[in-house]
Every structure is written in C-alpha cells, then in structure tokens.
Amino acid sequence: MKQSLRRQLVQWVVIPLLPLAAATAWLAQDNARQAANAAFDRTLQASARSIAERITLQDGELVVDLPVAALEMFDPHFQDRVFYRIGFASGSTITGDSELPLPGTLPAAGDVVFYDAGFRGEEIRSVALGVPLFYAGGQRLLLVQVGETTLSRQALARQLFRESLAQQWLIGAVAALLVAVGINRALRPLQRVRGILRERAGDPSLQLEVDSVQRELQPLVSALNAALAELEQQLSVQKRFIADAAHQLRTPLTLLKTQAEVTLRLQDPAEQREGLAALVRATDQVIRLANQLLALSRAEPGPNRHDTRELDLAELARTVTLDFVTVALGKALDLGYEGDEHAMLHGQPLLLREMLSNLVDNAVRYTPAGGEITVSTYARGDEVELIVTDTGPGIPVEERPLVFERFYRGQQTGGDGCGLGLAIVREIVRGHGGQIHLDSGSVGGLRVVITLPCQPAHGGRGTTG
Incomplete structure (x- = not known):
C-alpha cells in the first residue's frame, strides 16, 4: 500500500536534513572548541606579555621579575596547571620548565604563536612570544612560553556545544512544526477536492474548479x-x-x-x-x-477512439467492394472500384470497414437491377477522399439532413432497413475528424463523398454536409 502524500513530503523534507543536522552538530562542536580556545588564548597571551614586560638587563645580566599575577590570572575552577619557560630561541633556558616543548614554528620578534602539545602525559595549550633583546653583544630572540592544561577549555567547549546544540534542536523542532503546518495547509486544496468527489460520487457531470488548487x-x-x-x-x-x-x-x-x-x-x-x-x-x-x-455503439465516442494505426483506405475499399460482388451479381448490378492504388491514413480498421460496408450495402440494397455502383478513393495531400456513387433512387435534397438521424427511414427505402446505416457512417466519420456530404450523381442516384484527414486530431469532430 502506498504511503500518504503527507508522510512522503515530510520524509523528503526531514530525512535530507538528518545529515545536515549531523554536519551542523560537528561544526557546532568545532566552533565551540575554537571559541573556548579564543577565550583562553587571550589569557595565555596576556600572561606571556605580562612576563615579558618584567624582563630587564642589569649590569649585562638578564633579570626576570616574574609577576605573581601573570600565573594567577587563569581560571582555577578545574585546577588546571600552568607552566612557563623563559629562554632563548636556540634552546637554552633561563628560568621555568626547561622541558616545555617549543612551537613547531618560532614566532618573529613581537609576535605570538599558539600551539598544542603533550607535556608530562597531559595535553596542554601553549603560547610562545618572541621578545627581541640585545644581549651578549648581539641581537638575540628571547622566547616567553606559557602553557596550560586543557580541562577548563574542554569544559567551556562542552558547555558552548551543549548550548548551541540545544538551540539547534529547538530551531529544528520549530522548523519541523512549521513544515508540518505548511504541508498540511498546502494539501488542503487536495482535501477539498477529495471531499467534493466523495460528496458527489456517481455524478458524472461534476467539474472541479481548476483555480482552487495550486x-x-x-x-x-x-x-x-x-x-x-x-x-x-x-x-x-x-x-x-x-x-x-x-x-x-x-x-x-x-x-x-x-x-x-x-x-x-x-x-x-x-x-x-x-x-x-x-x-x-x-x-x-x-x-x-x-x-x-x-x-x-462501437462507432460512438469511447475509449476505443484512441486505438488507431496506419492503414491503406484504398486497399480496404477494394476488399469491402469485393465482399459485395456476389450480392451485386445476384441483382445484376455493376459493382466496381476505381481510384488511387494507395491512400494511407491513421484510423481504426474495424470502424472504417463498418463505414464502407454500410455505404456499399445501402447502395446494393436500393439500386435497382442493371444499375451501377462505383467505389473510389483518392489521396489528396493531407486528406483522403472516399466516394461511393450509385444509380439508385437517390435521396431528395430536403431529406438529406434527416437521413443521418437514427432510425429515420427515407421515402426511397420503402419501409425496408433499420434507419441506422448512415447514422453509423456519420459517427465513424466524426470520430476520425472527417466530413461527409451527400450529392446527386452525374446520371442520378446518390453520391456520398467522405473526406478524412490523414492524421486526425485526437478527439476531433468533423461536420456533416
């Protein structure tokens, strides 16, 4: 059983958002870590500069008056440990933890470099400040390094991540609610259409308002x-x-x-x-x-109207004419075919055969003994013309519009027949988008002229002349 359209729409909206939500969560975690680093890095940098300001030369010797505040400005809540080192870029240490790792890239004079490292089995975040110094007869680069364990950073990053994630989930929930409401509102026109169809079930005259839907x-x-x-x-x-x-x-x-x-x-x-x-x-x-x-019933409009194929009307006319030769000979009638060898069109073979059979049958039935009947087909550009001529009694001009009505029997029938032959012919011609016209032959009788398009338009309806 197919899922509901509402559920499918929700799935197509929500499911693609899941990997996006995962990516957003990863970005939120990364942003939280960067925000925590940025906050604590400022403290590291301030501590390094505070130490650097207290480095002096006295009598050619380096003197470091390490300020207590420089190492106490860190958050003691998570009992992070702080390390420092003051030494030359060459590696020699003046004071502090000589084992504190150097940065991968040494900072230029006056610049700082932040880096992560492992120290004594713990992760630390460190800063290295380059201090230019004229010492021992030359320009030297002094490094002031301050490192801190990352417990406080990690705690702040987790807090920022939880807050950001909570906000995202709240926004996601509100968005999902709005999507559900929007989908429900968008489907209301379909629900109204369904309600109308249910209320008026069985009413074929029902027509829906096109402008009532999207x-x-x-x-x-x-x-x-x-x-x-x-x-x-x-x-x-x-x-x-x-x-x-x-x-x-x-x-x-x-x-x-x-x-x-x-x-x-x-x-x-x-x-x-x-x-x-x-x-x-x-x-x-x-x-x-x-x-x-x-x-x-077969000739009238219905699903069979769409069942068409290419056929040769000239060949079909010759075949139907041949079918009536024996009957015509029994009445001493001259029945024959003339016209083009081929006349191709798209149509329904069974209906076109029925049309031809009715025309030839009427001609044979009402043409007196010794008369002539001629069936002709001609290909004329994008149309095919079918003509059936006989030397029978013909149809008076005033009766010609009436003979296409059902069960109408003209004066020439003498009460014989069902009055359906030409009605069937008209329905078949209309169904093929053609025209039919009745006229008198050159020597009297009746001349039926039918014009059919080679490519009839779907659902086309012709006219009756």
Whole structure:
C-alpha cells in the first residue's frame, strides 16, 4: 500500500536534513572548541606579555621579575596547571620548565604563536612570544612560553556545544512544526477536492474548479475534469443506446413472437411453410437491427477512439467492394472500384470497414437491377477522399439532413432497413475528424463523398454536409 502524500513530503523534507543536522552538530562542536580556545588564548597571551614586560638587563645580566599575577590570572575552577619557560630561541633556558616543548614554528620578534602539545602525559595549550633583546653583544630572540592544561577549555567547549546544540534542536523542532503546518495547509486544496468527489460520487457531470488548487496541481485537476467529461459522454451514449435498443427491439420482437404463435396454430402445411418463411424474414430483420445497434455503439465516442494505426483506405475499399460482388451479381448490378492504388491514413480498421460496408450495402440494397455502383478513393495531400456513387433512387435534397438521424427511414427505402446505416457512417466519420456530404450523381442516384484527414486530431469532430 502506498504511503500518504503527507508522510512522503515530510520524509523528503526531514530525512535530507538528518545529515545536515549531523554536519551542523560537528561544526557546532568545532566552533565551540575554537571559541573556548579564543577565550583562553587571550589569557595565555596576556600572561606571556605580562612576563615579558618584567624582563630587564642589569649590569649585562638578564633579570626576570616574574609577576605573581601573570600565573594567577587563569581560571582555577578545574585546577588546571600552568607552566612557563623563559629562554632563548636556540634552546637554552633561563628560568621555568626547561622541558616545555617549543612551537613547531618560532614566532618573529613581537609576535605570538599558539600551539598544542603533550607535556608530562597531559595535553596542554601553549603560547610562545618572541621578545627581541640585545644581549651578549648581539641581537638575540628571547622566547616567553606559557602553557596550560586543557580541562577548563574542554569544559567551556562542552558547555558552548551543549548550548548551541540545544538551540539547534529547538530551531529544528520549530522548523519541523512549521513544515508540518505548511504541508498540511498546502494539501488542503487536495482535501477539498477529495471531499467534493466523495460528496458527489456517481455524478458524472461534476467539474472541479481548476483555480482552487495550486498551479502545479492545476494540470491534474484539468485532466480529471476531462476524464469526468469523457465519462459523462460515455454514460450518456450508453443510456441513449440502451433506450434506442429497448425501443427499437421491443416492437419487432413482439411481432416475431406473434408470428411464431400464429404459425404454430396453422394446420395447413402450405400455410405453415409460408408462416415459417415470414418468421425467417422477421428474424433476419431483428438480427440486422441488433447488428446495426452494436455497430452504432462501437462507432460512438469511447475509449476505443484512441486505438488507431496506419492503414491503406484504398486497399480496404477494394476488399469491402469485393465482399459485395456476389450480392451485386445476384441483382445484376455493376459493382466496381476505381481510384488511387494507395491512400494511407491513421484510423481504426474495424470502424472504417463498418463505414464502407454500410455505404456499399445501402447502395446494393436500393439500386435497382442493371444499375451501377462505383467505389473510389483518392489521396489528396493531407486528406483522403472516399466516394461511393450509385444509380439508385437517390435521396431528395430536403431529406438529406434527416437521413443521418437514427432510425429515420427515407421515402426511397420503402419501409425496408433499420434507419441506422448512415447514422453509423456519420459517427465513424466524426470520430476520425472527417466530413461527409451527400450529392446527386452525374446520371442520378446518390453520391456520398467522405473526406478524412490523414492524421486526425485526437478527439476531433468533423461536420456533416
């Protein structure tokens, strides 16, 4: 199970801060040590300069009047021990601890050098002050060294570190609280969206306010609105299909049952055969109606709209035309194909075959014996044109806008058919972003012209001429 978005946001904010907190703690410890050294180093330096001020020459001899205050200015709280040495840079000692280590780099005259060293098994912090002195006939460099054990320094460093760490933890806790509050406030728009979806669950007409969420979430809400709109359209199509199917199938099924009951009561074998023949014709009509309704449901908008691939409409038109040759010959019709060898486009093969089948079937059904039917396809730049021409009765101009409506049967049908053929064709053409136009042929009859884009835009809807 996926974690909550709130928890993931908190983790992504807090977890990266852990190594940063560790680095900050290390820096705080280092800063505390440096601050403690800086505080105590001033005392060391003051002690060394105080001693240096009391070094004099009397009758050519060095005299050191060591001030007591110079060694008593250190904090006695942790009983740190203090060491000193006064001697020449060459190494000879005048007074003090001769074993006190020299600094790695000798200070210049008037300068000081601070350094850490080990002395008699303890860590010490020392300062070396360079004192220029004219002695024994030459310029000499005298070193004044003062060292101190580090107990007080370490205690101060620990105290500063604890105080700094406590402040950082306090700041971190406040920051974490502010982050939690900020994340909670940032997620409120999503919570409102969730509440709306829960309250209006099952309402496909729901549309969310895009501006009610942050800019980064607006594409998500827009996509959700588009999905809800498409769902509403699909549900509307399903309801309409169910209503149409129930309305259109109820009457023929009732007639079919009545015909079967009447035939069952007939005693004369000839009348029974006639009744059975009528029953077969009625059954064929119901089967055709059911097939047409299923074809219409496939042609209407839905998820299958996105299932397209490149195909050759010219080849498909030739195949469908060939499928109806036998039926056409049975009616003494001249059915043929003409046009370009290839006409490539992106579309749905099953729907385009259904479209072609309906057009050719209508032409074969309503064209009288001895007539002609021609199927043509042409590649015209970024479009493909499909033309089906017949020499049948045609469709009056005033009826042409009506024949695309469902279950409309024109005068030329003589009551035959389901009234769904051209409705199916129109839905398929619209789904492919094309146009359909009805016209009269050069020698009468009907001329159906369909124009389809080679690359239809997603969700494109064409127009009907």
